[in-house]
Amino acid sequence: MKKLNFISFLIFLVFIGACNVFNSYDEGQRFEYQxxxxxxxxxxxxxxNATFKNKSDQTLFLSYQICTIAEMQKHExxxxKSISIPIFCPQYAKSPVKVEPGEKIETGVNLNLFDKNDLASGTYRLDVVASQKDQNKQRELTSNNFEISK
Known part of the structure; x- marks a missing residue:
């Protein structure tokens, strides 16, 4: 009886291993960027002013809504925390923005357009939502941190 349990256990382990191989979908997409x-x-x-460069070997798609491909976030x-600030992107008219391998795109946020009470001094960053082939698998990609002072 013990021998049968051991064999059943080995079969179970092989089955689990096979399931993991067959269910290994590409959730670990590589997003190499600057x-x-x-x-x-x-x-x-x-x-x-910011520059986004696709450093991967696959096309990246950046989500785009109402002339916004990036949002600004404040560290609190x-x-x-997301901050509603318009991003200048008049050259982008479609969604999503397609960024080929090695391609750079530029964007910017004019801080002077906003009510001074809306922006406090502190640490901020820019954030874009990107995907590769499958638009349902998206990841947030962030810029370097920067400081805003009044």
């Missing part, structure tokens, strides 16, 4: 701002410190009169209480 997303940098032109400076690390800004005043409320500045424009945050150990979390990142």
């Amino acid at each position: 997303f940098k701002t032109d400076k690390t410190e800004y005043s409320l009169k500045d424009t945050v 209480n150990k979390n990142w």
